[in-house]
Amino acid sequence: MLENLQYNIRESARARNVTLKVNRSDGLVVVVPRHFDQDLVPEILVSRRAWIDQQLERFDARPGKFDVDWPPKCIDLRSVGERVDVVYGSHARPSVKLKQDGRDLLLTLPSGVCNEHIVTVLTRWLKESARRKLVPIAESLSLAYGFEYARVVIRAQKTRWGSYSSRGTLSLNYKLLFLPEPLATHVILHELVHSVHMDHSDKFWEALEVVDPAARLHDQQLLEAWKYLPAWLD
Numbered sequence: 001m002l003e004n005l006q007y008n009i010r011e012s013a014r015a016r017n018v019t020l021k022v023n024r025s026d027g028l029v030v031v032v033p034r035h036f037d038q039d040l041v042p043e044i045l046v047s048r049r050a051w052i053d054q055q056l057e058r059f060d061a062r063p064g065k066f067d068v069d070w071p072p073k074c075i076d077l078r079s080v081g082e083r084v085d086v087v088y089g090s091h092a093r094p095s096v097k098l099k100q101d102g103r104d105l106l107l108t109l110p111s112g113v114c115n116e117h118i119v120t121v122l123t124r125w126l127k128e129s130a131r132r133k134l135v136p137i138a139e140s141l142s143l144a145y146g147f148e149y150a151r152v153v154i155r156a157q158k159t160r161w162g163s164y165s166s167r168g169t170l171s172l173n174y175k176l177l178f179l180p181e182p183l184a185t186h187v188i189l190h191e192l193v194h195s196v197h198m199d200h201s202d203k204f205w206e207a208l209e210v211v212d213p214a215a216r217l218h219d220q221q222l223l224e225a226w227k228y229l230p231a232w233l234d
């Protein structure tokens with residue numbers, strides 16, 4: 001429900017309740033009283049979704065997915081410190097061709113290709129990149145801190161950055177590629193700590209803070225991490 005909803009949270013010393021504001025420059029802003037439990041925000045947004053959509057439409061504050069940064073000139077995979085320039089070419093064949101050549105990503109397009117087709121090809125490349133880059137990171141983190149898992153899979157979850165199943169499957173969202181490195185590491189460590197504590201109890205948080213001392217801050221920052229994702233990516 002909330003996967004495409006972009007918002008900022010603003011703490012206000014004067015606010016007594018949670019209020020929602022929509023304006024053209026900031027989009028949706030959630031004003032919360034100081035010390036408000038921000039984990040509750042997504043639930044509030046779900047309950048106000050109809051109103052929010054109406055406001056966003058009125059202010060046209062939510063740009064369409066192809067309105068900005070399209071077609072992308074570069075793709076910044078922050079979490080792995082890699083940035084590629086996208087170089088476009090055309091050919092007479094019907095398929096989109098993608099080839100990585102060092103720091104260049106060569107995209108050869110048929111004439112009249114639709115945007116969604118290009119996104120599909122880019123997404124496939126991103127998932128492959130995630131497999132190549134994020135899986136080794138998960139392996140080295142688990143070795144460094146002594147966590148165990150059965151396997152790592154790269155997925156395209158709509159609403160979560162990662163998960164850990166009771167069978168020991170560590171699932172990582174390929175979109176972690178776009179996050180700043182500390183946030184991506186935080187997500188992977190969070191899921192790895194679930195190999196020891198399957199809940200979010202105090203013991204879980206204690207264990208997570210041992211390996212990620214800024215875990216609570218990173219957890220907060222994840223709420224706004226959508227802003228690192230390109231708009232064209234769904």
Ligand SMILES: [Zn+2]
Nearest residue numbers: 190194199200
């Ligand atoms: Zn968790």
